[in-house]
Every structure is written in structure tokens, then in C-alpha cells.
Amino acid sequence: MYNVKEIFRSIQGEGYKTGKESVFIRFAGCNLWNGKVQERLKAVCDFCDTDFVGVDGENGGKYSLYDLVEKVEKVWESAFTLKNKYVVLTGGEPLLQVDQALVNLLKKKKYTVALETNGSIATDINFDWICVSPKDPNYWKQKKGDELKIIFPQDKFNLKELLKLDFKYFFLQPKYDKFNKLNLNKTIDYCKLNTQWMLSLQLHKSFGVK
Numbered sequence: 743m744y745n746v747k748e749i750f751r752s753i754q755g756e757g758y759k760t761g762k763e764s765v766f767i768r769f770a771g772c773n774l775w776n777g778k779v780q781e782r783l784k785a786v787c788d789f790c791d792t793d794f795v796g797v798d799g800e801n802g803g804k805y806s807l808y809d810l811v812e813k814v815e816k817v818w819e820s821a822f823t824l825k826n827k828y829v830v831l832t833g834g835e836p837l838l839q840v841d842q843a844l845v846n847l848l849k850k851k852k853y854t855v856a857l858e859t860n861g862s863i864a865t866d867i868n869f870d871w872i873c874v875s876p877k878d879p880n881y882w883k884q885k886k887g888d889e890l891k892i893i894f895p896q897d898k899f900n901l902k903e904l905l906k907l908d909f910k911y912f913f914l915q916p917k918y919d920k921f922n923k924l925n926l927n928k929t930i931d932y933c934k935l936n937t938q939w940m941l942s943l944q945l946h947k948s949f950g951v952k
């Protein structure tokens with residue numbers, strides 16, 4: 743069974759695929775924070791802005807493989823007339839649950855399958871698009887993919903060294919906290935001076951889209 747927090751349709755709000763119509767499957771649970779606010783400060787990742795706990799969100803639940811793909815089909819069909827079916831597997835940390843069987847069945851139904859991961863679990867599943875957003879070098883195993891996204895500002899990663907890794911696109915995304923504006927300005931300044939890094943904005947948050 744797959745524990746799923748929510749399944750919803752939206753527009754990808756960040757990174758290289760910004761603007762892409764997608765169905766998102768948010769898998770429950772993360773291995774870098776347990777989701778308890780009182781334990782956030784001792785977590786590996788202490789700035790999460792996502793609710794990934796439980797299975798109580800929109801279309802959330804415990805799904806068998808076939809029921810999950812059927813639900814994705816319903817959500818897609820209710821929303822889009824476009825032929826290019828696109829699904830984003832996110833979390834939490836989706837690789838705690840996603841397996842080749844799920845990706846195979848989604849592809850059989852003609853979906854392009856994208857993964858958004860914190861990179862703490864290496865994978866050889868044949869996703870069509872992999873976005874890795876590591877939070878700590880000591881918990882980073884998946885070091886190749888399509889886009890690398892680093893939350894900025896940060897002091898854990900050597901950004902110049904990261905550019906040598908096997909990714910097509912490199913993004914910095916302003917940290918979403920009470921210093922939003924300052925973080926945004928710092929990120930813009932860094933990207934201006936280091937043009938291999940591109941700015942990723944969470945447009946869905948700016949426009950109040952899920």
C-alpha cells in the first residue's frame with residue numbers, strides 16, 4: 743500500500759518545469775523530519791513548509807497500486823484537456839514509497855513521470871524527470887538528475903563544487919521563512935554574479951495556488 747497525503751492538480755510553481763500542468767501525488771512521511779513541530783529544531787531538515795503527515799488531505803488515503811493510478815487518472819481527467827499527461831511524485835520523501843511498479847503503470851497510462859526528492863535515497867527507477875533538492879551533504883545520495891535545487895541562503899553546500907555534478911539545470915530557491923524578502927534579494931544577487939545558477943521562485947505561493 744502507498745500512504746498518500748494528497749493528490750491534486752495544479753501548475754508546477756517552481757524550478758525548470760514552472761507553469762507545467764500536472765497532477766501531484768504527495769506521499770506521506772519524510773526521513774529528514776518527522777513533521778512534529780516540537781522536534782523541528784533537532785531535525786536534519788528544519789525549514790520545511792509542507793504538510794506531509796498523515797493521509798488526510800485532498801484525495802489522501804492508503805492506496806493499492808491500481809487504485810492509486812486510477813485516482814490519478816480521475817484527477818487528471820477532471821481537469822485537463824491536454825493530451826500530455828504529467829504526474830509529479832513528491833512528498834515528504836516519495837522514494838520512501840515509490841517503486842518501479844508504480845512508475846511502470848503510470849507510464850503505461852502515458853504519463854510523463856517526474857520525481858521531486860530530497861536526494862537522501864539513491865534510485866535507479868526510470869523516471870522521466872528528476873529534481874533533487876538536498877538539505878544536508880551528509881544525507882545526500884542521489885547526485886545526478888535533471889535539476890538540482892538548493893534552498894538559499896545556506897552554509898552547508900559548496901555551490902561552486904555542485905556545478906560539477908551530473909545535472910542539466912542548477913537552481914537556487916529563496917528560503918521560505920520570515921526573512922522571505924531578504925532571502926529573495928540574496929538569491930537574486932548570487933544568481934546575477936554566478937550565472938550558471940538560476941532563480942527558482944515558488945510562484946504557486948505568490949499567487950495563492952496550491
Ligand code: SF4
Nearest residue numbers: 772775787790834860
Ligand atoms: S526534506 Fe523536504 S519534505 Fe522533508 S522535511 Fe525537508 S523540506 Fe520537508
